Amino acid sequence: MASFKDSIGGSLRQYGIMVALILVVAFFAVFTQGMLLNPDNVATLILQNAYVLILAIGMVMVIVAGHIDLSVGSLVAFIGGVLGWAIINWNWPWPLAILLALVIGVLVGAWHGFWVAYVRIPAFIVTLAGMLVFRGLALMIAGITIAGFDQGFIQISSGKLPQTFFIAHLDGLTLIIGVIGVAGLIWSQFRSRAAQLKHGIAAEPIGLMIGKLVVISVAIMAVTVRLAEPRGFVPYLLVLIGVLIFTYSFVLNRTVFGRHIYAIGGNLNAAILSGINTARTNFMIFVHMGLLSAIAAIVMTSRAGAATASVGQNYELDAIAACFIGGTAVTGGVGRISGAMVGALIMGVLNMGLSIGKVDPALQQTIKGLVLLGAVVLDLLSKRRAQVA
Amino acid sequence: MIETPILEMNDISMEFPGVKALSEVNFQVRAGEIHAICGENGAGKSTLMKVLSGVHPHGSYSGQITYKGGACNFRTIRDSEARGIVIIHQELALIPFLSVAENIFLGNERANHGIIDWGQANKQAAQLLERVGLTENPRTNIVDIGVGKQQLVEIAKALAKRVELLILDEPTAALNDDDSEHLLNILRQLRDEGVTCIIISHKLGEIIKIADSITVIRDGKVIETLNVEKDQVNEERLIKGMVGREMNNRFPEHQPKVGEEIFRIENWTVHHPIDVQRVMVDQVNLDIRAGEIVGLAGLMGSGRTELAMSVFGRTYGADISGNVYLKGVQISTQTVEQAVHNGLAYASEDRKRYGLNLIQSVKENMTAAALGKLAKYGVIETNAETKAANQLKDELTVKTPTVESPVGKLSGGNQQKVSLAKWVYTDPEVLILDEPTRGIDVGAKYEIYQIINNLANQGKAVLVISSELPELIGICDRIYALSEGRITGVVDRADATQEYLMNLMTQETKKAS
Numbered sequence: 001m002a003s004f005k006d007s008i009g010g011s012l013r014q015y016g017i018m019v020a021l022i023l024v025v026a027f028f029a030v031f032t033q034g035m036l037l038n039p040d041n042v043a044t045l046i047l048q049n050a051y052v053l054i055l056a057i058g059m060v061m062v063i064v065a066g067h068i069d070l071s072v073g074s075l076v077a078f079i080g081g082v083l084g085w086a087i088i089n090w091n092w093p094w095p096l097a098i099l100l101a102l103v104i105g106v107l108v109g110a111w112h113g114f115w116v117a118y119v120r121i122p123a124f125i126v127t128l129a130g131m132l133v134f135r136g137l138a139l140m141i142a143g144i145t146i147a148g149f150d151q152g153f154i155q156i157s158s159g160k161l162p163q164t165f166f167i168a169h170l171d172g173l174t175l176i177i178g179v180i181g182v183a184g185l186i187w188s189q190f191r192s193r194a195a196q197l198k199h200g201i202a203a204e205p206i207g208l209m210i211g212k213l214v215v216i217s218v219a220i221m222a223v224t225v226r227l228a229e230p231r232g233f234v235p236y237l238l239v240l241i242g243v244l245i246f247t248y249s250f251v252l253n254r255t256v257f258g259r260h261i262y263a264i265g266g267n268l269n270a271a272i273l274s275g276i277n278t279a280r281t282n283f284m285i286f287v288h289m290g291l292l293s294a295i296a297a298i299v300m301t302s303r304a305g306a307a308t309a310s311v312g313q314n315y316e317l318d319a320i321a322a323c324f325i326g327g328t329a330v331t332g333g334v335g336r337i338s339g340a341m342v343g344a345l346i347m348g349v350l351n352m353g354l355s356i357g358k359v360d361p362a363l364q365q366t367i368k369g370l371v372l373l374g375a376v377v378l379d380l381l382s383k384r385r386a387q388v389a
Numbered sequence: 390m391i392e393t394p395i396l397e398m399n400d401i402s403m404e405f406p407g408v409k410a411l412s413e414v415n416f417q418v419r420a421g422e423i424h425a426i427c428g429e430n431g432a433g434k435s436t437l438m439k440v441l442s443g444v445h446p447h448g449s450y451s452g453q454i455t456y457k458g459g460a461c462n463f464r465t466i467r468d469s470e471a472r473g474i475v476i477i478h479q480e481l482a483l484i485p486f487l488s489v490a491e492n493i494f495l496g497n498e499r500a501n502h503g504i505i506d507w508g509q510a511n512k513q514a515a516q517l518l519e520r521v522g523l524t525e526n527p528r529t530n531i532v533d534i535g536v537g538k539q540q541l542v543e544i545a546k547a548l549a550k551r552v553e554l555l556i557l558d559e560p561t562a563a564l565n566d567d568d569s570e571h572l573l574n575i576l577r578q579l580r581d582e583g584v585t586c587i588i589i590s591h592k593l594g595e596i597i598k599i600a601d602s603i604t605v606i607r608d609g610k611v612i613e614t615l616n617v618e619k620d621q622v623n624e625e626r627l628i629k630g631m632v633g634r635e636m637n638n639r640f641p642e643h644q645p646k647v648g649e650e651i652f653r654i655e656n657w658t659v660h661h662p663i664d665v666q667r668v669m670v671d672q673v674n675l676d677i678r679a680g681e682i683v684g685l686a687g688l689m690g691s692g693r694t695e696l697a698m699s700v701f702g703r704t705y706g707a708d709i710s711g712n713v714y715l716k717g718v719q720i721s722t723q724t725v726e727q728a729v730h731n732g733l734a735y736a737s738e739d740r741k742r743y744g745l746n747l748i749q750s751v752k753e754n755m756t757a758a759a760l761g762k763l764a765k766y767g768v769i770e771t772n773a774e775t776k777a778a779n780q781l782k783d784e785l786t787v788k789t790p791t792v793e794s795p796v797g798k799l800s801g802g803n804q805q806k807v808s809l810a811k812w813v814y815t816d817p818e819v820l821i822l823d824e825p826t827r828g829i830d831v832g833a834k835y836e837i838y839q840i841i842n843n844l845a846n847q848g849k850a851v852l853v854i855s856s857e858l859p860e861l862i863g864i865c866d867r868i869y870a871l872s873e874g875r876i877t878g879v880v881d882r883a884d885a886t887q888e889y890l891m892n893l894m895t896q897e898t899k900k901a902s
Contacts (some may be wrong), residue, residue, distance in 0.1 A: 266746035275729040
């Protein structure tokens with residue numbers, strides 16, 4: 001009986017954030033008289049929050065390992081400036097400019113990683129310095145807005161999957177992607193359950209698992225149908241973000257590198273004494289963060305159609321907030337990308353819902369702040385209750 | 390000696406969800422005595438004391454507490470302290486970068502209208518320190534004094550609160566024999582001054598030496614309360630009460646099948662990492678053969694952990710010199726990775742800080758040091774990992790619901806087994822086990838000894854570091870004694886006695902020059 005209770009409690013904690021997202025969506029759907037769920041709004045939601053989703057993926061790794069990265073917003077602006085110079089002022093073809101941006105992202109990540117991992121300066125200080133340095137560099141190279149990118153580059157953010165064939169009035173390709181996604185999810189859940197049973201590990205009750213799968217599948221299909229409607233569309237970006245989420249979830253859950261991140265964040269001393277190369281792991285975490293910052297910069301520059309030094313203000317805080325709302329532990333050692341993604345979407349839905357509902361921007365900030373605090377408070381309270389039980 | 394007890398706890402019961410922590414405990418303490426409580430881990434000793442001191446507030450338990458004739462309904466520690474009951478927890482509650490005086494008066498500052506009178510504070514602190522036999526300057530920071538002295542500062546802090554009933558939870562667990570002896574003397578002195586003491590301890594010999602009464606607790610129930618003078622109290626009697634059975638054999642049989650030399654350290658010298666002039670380990674030579682369990686006996690500060698950690702990837706010390714040989718071939722142990730690669734394993738004495746990641750699962754902890762074995766191109770084979778963890782769990786009899794449970798939820802003994810499993814899985818040639826049975830109960834100790842025996846029987850070289858001499862004599866084939874960083878002797882099991890070893894361990898090797 002206790003194990004049954006445990007597994008429900010565990011699931012509730014794990015999926016509580018999902019429930020929160022659904023509640024937020026439901027609230028704003030009513031608040032905006034359904035406008036929030038218009039097909040084009042659903043697609044725009046993802047475009048608008050692409051930067052948070054991408055940065056939060058890296059930030060989860062950084063925070064789980066017990067660090068923080070305050071520089072990502074400035075870095076997005078700096079790399080955006082580099083893209084502007086390369087494409088407009090140097091006339092580079094845009095794919096080459098993108099390559100340059102990615103390389104610079106990796107180099108900056110290596111720069112931060114070097115100080116954190118090998119000189120052992122706290123990441124807070126290293127990236128605080130980075131925040132100032134790269135904002136300064138951004139002002140130097142893109143103090144005057146650089147605009148006039150060619151269509152190929154703009155397409156990165158505004159491009160959409162072609163509408164090939166239709167099922168009723170819905171786009172067929174979109175539907176197929178959605179169905180494949182749901183099928184994959186169900187298959188992987190049953191597979192891992194089978195593996196658990198095989199090794200004699202108490203799996204969660206089958207009813208609970210099916211219930212969970214039904215809720216998630218319905219949610220995915222609802223979004224899919226919305227996107228498949230004539231006014232909806234599947235942006236390239238959604239595909240890119242999907243690939244990033246999948247890849248980095250795999251890295252965190254299934255690779256030695258990912259396991260070492262959790263080990264370092266959970267107990268650094270034990271990790272060192274287990275022979276884990278903590279310096280190399282920390283270094284690589286920041287390299288990945290740099291790479292993801294570069295990807296975010298490419299996406300945001302493409303979306304804005306211009307490179308501006310003032311872009312990326314507070315991006316680091318948005319990414320950090322998404323992680324914490326999504327259950328990443330402030331003290332490190334605990335956190336999942338899926339959680340952070342849901343956290344980012346909650347913030348995004350809040351943003352969009354409040355904007356559509358024409359709520360005063362000043363009040364919007366306040367509400368978002370309170371939501372962040374509330375989410376972490378709820379998370380802590382549920383953990384405390386779990387400890388007592 | 391017919392007197393009303395100063396403290397009476399009647400019919401105390403307490404339940405945590407799913408566990409009956411205390412059931413109808415009756416416990417009495419006479420004024421001015423030292424009353425020891427002993428029992429296995431999880432028997433309910435600490436819970437009982439937390440009930441008494443208000444850590445578990447009134448209402449969370451049932452039953453009555455009467456202290457000095459008045460009922461006690463403590464809601465917080467402050468309530469109990471107001472009545473003169475002070476508890477000193479096992480983990481010391483001192484702030485490292487505040488001075489001794491600041492710590493003594495923490496929460497109880499010598500102040501007028503919120504402004505601290507430092508003259509008064511330091512003067513009174515010095516007086517309190519004198520009562521506990523310390524000559525330290527009250528302005529010294531806590532970090533700069535040893536653990537033994539820190540424990541005495543805790544007592545001084547209690548005295549500052551005008552303590553009448555002092556509760557000590559495992560006060561000597563982290564102390565060496567000298568410091569323990571000193572602490573016990575201070576307790577005797579306090580008793581003579583009229584302070585009543587309750588002491589929780591695993592060290593049975595020590596309890597018998599100091600206590601006037603001993604209460605044995607098992608599974609949340611009081612088994613018996615003994616009067617040390619009247620009843621014939623010895624360790625066997627206490628152990629019988631604690632575990633509910635005679636422990637004729639506290640150590641499993643071990644028939645050594647000693648083979649070739651596997652591990653040798655030559656001229657190993659280590660300096661203090663900060664004070665680099667100070668020699669911590671001095672020209673140590675040591676060897677272990679296949680299938681042999683070798684003990685390293687030394688008091689705290691003798692350099693035993695420093696020796697082990699400096700060999701294991703230089704995780705301690707500076708300016709290290711000397712050679713390490715595996716099967717006659719010199720090996721490098723510059724980093725932990727190299728040491729592990731070369732067949733060394735080191736299980737730390739402090740498993741919570743240095744051994745385990747408490748928020749990760751049993752499985753993830755077990756495989757942490759040898760993930761490479763389970764990975765292809767950096768990707769972990771999850772099925773193989775689960776299988777390996779399950780095997781280790783069975784092999785080392787780890788009691789856990791599943792290998793997916795967080796290690797932090799296991800008992801101390803099972804945590805220790807996970808910590809050992811991690812190193813068993815690396816399949817090392819040499820295992821260095823630092824205090825492998827610290828803070829775990831008698832039954833679990835026996836199982837750990839069996840694991841150590843099995844490892845030796847597989848032909849591994851095992852080095853056991855311990856401050857419990859009976860344990861070393863009970864399980865080791867050969868014992869090195871370490872004093873002030875030097876090996877002062879090595880004895881075979883047959884010739885080893887506690888007295889002889891203690892002599893070696895306290896030998897002064899250096900002249901003050």
